[in-house]
Amino acid sequence: MxxxxxxxxxxxxxxxxxxxxxxxxxxxxxxxxxxxxxxxxxxxxxxxxxxxxxxxxxxxxxxxxxxxxxxxxxxxxxxxxxxxxxxxxxxxxxxxxxxxxxxxxxxxxxxxxxxxxxxxxxxxxxxxxxxxxxxxxxxxxxxxxxxxxxxxxxxxxxxxxxxxxxxxxxxxxxxxxxxxxxxxxxxxxxxxxxxxxxxxxxxxxxxxxxxxxxxxxxxxxxxxxxxxxxxxxxSDSSNDSDSSESIPRTSSSSQITVKSFKGNGGKIVKQGFMMKRGHMRHTWKARLFVLFNEPPYLVYFRGSKAGDEKPLGEIQLRWCKVDIVDASQDKSDLTLKNKQRQNLFCVTTQKGKVYLFQTNSVEERTEWMRAIMSPNDIA
CATH class of the missing domain: 2.30.29.30 (Pleckstrin-homology domain (PH domain)/Phosphotyrosine-binding domain (PTB))
Structure with a gap:
């Protein structure tokens, strides 16, 4: 195309x-x-x-x-x-x-x-x-x-x-x-x-x-x-070879119960797709993110998993730091190979672990950053 x-x-x-x-x-x-x-x-x-x-x-x-x-x-x-x-x-x-x-x-x-x-x-x-x-x-x-x-x-x-x-x-x-x-x-x-x-x-x-x-x-x-x-x-038939895969319900009033969640199952305040950079191989993958409040934490899925399945990871957000990332600038702690990437931001947890994300637009990045920094205001 x-x-x-x-x-x-x-x-x-x-x-x-x-x-x-x-x-x-x-x-x-x-x-x-x-x-x-x-x-x-x-x-x-x-x-x-x-x-x-x-x-x-x-x-x-x-x-x-x-x-x-x-x-x-x-x-x-x-x-x-x-x-x-x-x-x-x-x-x-x-x-x-x-x-x-x-x-x-x-x-x-x-x-x-x-x-x-x-x-x-x-x-x-x-x-x-x-x-x-x-x-x-x-x-x-x-x-x-x-x-x-x-x-x-x-x-x-x-x-x-x-x-x-x-x-x-x-x-x-x-x-x-x-x-x-x-x-x-x-x-x-x-x-x-x-x-x-x-x-x-x-x-x-x-x-x-x-x-x-x-x-x-x-x-x-x-x-x-x-x-x-x-x-x-x-109807949805059993011959679907991956029929268990489903995106979690995503309205703000939805309840997702996942036994592996460390949080107390607070309210969903935002969710959607973002690109996430891996910690080991530094490859970028599309993931479905769900943001909870009380306590604030971010959960991510492969993107086609049911809401009752174990997530790929959870990010504790209490006392975290959220920053815009400019790929064109050389930052040794991020080591970005592609300097043309846009709409990047990172989350640094209280323990110092850094997560790097990419959104589809500047507006979407702003929405995610605001929601992560003040999830209770969004809720």
């Missing part, structure tokens, strides 16, 4: 399910203006894989994996699926929103829609209201698994079902009005047809002429877990 910074819309660590071994591994993800790419390491020049976003659909949360938290799914038009897990629900929602907007932008910009009139402000608002209603857990449109050209597609619906749903809930005054409103949703790329179209206008015609054509949401945000309870054959 092109590493041009101007094309990078969002990036960060996510845990990805493998396609072959079906295990979960931490990868560095980058959202470009036309694709999502993932890398084995943050600084790799070449991506380990990528999904072109035109015609894709992103769904959150992914209810097929109820044992895992903060999972979302990206589905391509050919049925290929990419399952990803964020460190918390807020981070998941940010990724889904960014990916969904990019999918829509790709679909609109790549289509020859010059012959279609531009939607008015009222139509834009109406489309958003209809999409929100369609995704309602109680009254929304029913999502099904459909078969098209021998491929199975989950979480989709037909044009005829959409028209009938609009009429059922009096969101359209007549069948012609329902078809018109459904066409507007396709025009605005809120919906993705499972057939490849030369233009959005062509997709409109398909909606009119082929009511059994199937569609997906560009971005589906489920508002409640009770919607669309998965069937037994779609």
């Amino acid at each position: 092109d590493g041009d910074q101007k094309n990078r819309l969002k990036e960060g660590f996510l845990v990805k399910k493998g396609h072959v071994r079906t295990n979960w591994r931490t990868r560095w993800f980058v959202l470009f203006n036309d694709a999502v790419a993932y890398y084995k390491k943050k600084d790799d020049d070449f991506a380990a894989g990528a999904v072109l976003l035109q015609g894709c659909s992103v769904l959150s949360p992914c209810l097929q994996y109820t044992k895992k938290k903060s999972v979302f799914k990206l589905s391509a038009r050919d049925g290929t699926e990419l399952l990803m897990q964020a460190s918390n629900d807020n981070e998941r929602d940010e990724w889904v929103k960014a990916i969904g907007e990019t999918i829509r932008a790709c679909s609109i910009s790549s289509s020859d829609n010059t012959a279609m009139p531009k939607l008015t402000e009222a139509q834009v608002k109406r489309n958003k209201d209809i999409i929100q209603a369609m995704q309602d857990p109680d009254a929304g449109i029913r999502l099904m698994t459909k078969t098209l050209d021998g491929s199975s597609h989950k979480d989709c619906f037909s044009g005829a079902e959409l028209v009938d749903w609009l009429l059922k809930w009096s969101l359209a005054q007549s069948r012609e009005d329902a078809i018109s409103k459904a066409s507007d949703l396709v025009t605005a790329a809120h919906l993705q047809p499972l057939v490849k179209c030369r233009s959005l206008a062509n997709c409109q015609q398909i909606l009119l002429d082929e009511p059994q054509a199937f569609y997906k949401f560009s971005a589906f945000h489920m508002s409640a877990i009770k919607a669309l309870i998965p069937s037994s054959d779609e």
Whole structure:
């Protein structure tokens, strides 16, 4: 993938399910203006894989994996699926929103829609209201698994079902009005047809002429877990070779019980991914960090382990010292080989042990430093 910074819309660590071994591994993800790419390491020049976003659909949360938290799914038009897990629900929602907007932008910009009139402000608002209603857990449109050209597609619906749903809930005054409103949703790329179209206008015609054509949401945000309870054959199965791996629950009210914690199980005040330098080999690894207060301590995981599993390490923070690190300056106690590393900071414990971290941005570094220095203020 092109590493041009101007094309990078969002990036960060996510845990990805493998396609072959079906295990979960931490990868560095980058959202470009036309694709999502993932890398084995943050600084790799070449991506380990990528999904072109035109015609894709992103769904959150992914209810097929109820044992895992903060999972979302990206589905391509050919049925290929990419399952990803964020460190918390807020981070998941940010990724889904960014990916969904990019999918829509790709679909609109790549289509020859010059012959279609531009939607008015009222139509834009109406489309958003209809999409929100369609995704309602109680009254929304029913999502099904459909078969098209021998491929199975989950979480989709037909044009005829959409028209009938609009009429059922009096969101359209007549069948012609329902078809018109459904066409507007396709025009605005809120919906993705499972057939490849030369233009959005062509997709409109398909909606009119082929009511059994199937569609997906560009971005589906489920508002409640009770919607669309998965069937037994779609739930998280035992053939997952690493099914025990899961990121701990990450909201501030969550409780993580780990028997090896030396603290008293205080409140979680912050958590997320950071790079950490090893003490022996000085290699950098992505780790999931959880910050507790009372007493203050920082726990880190491999990045895809369940909350009840032993962490990789714990850092006692009482009377610690937190400092910004400039890699370009020569510091003998840190011996940084790569002078280009940015957004570094270190924590020196009361006993003098030094931990070195790297964040994705200056703002994120400031947030972590402030939280570590005053965890009770954050809580």
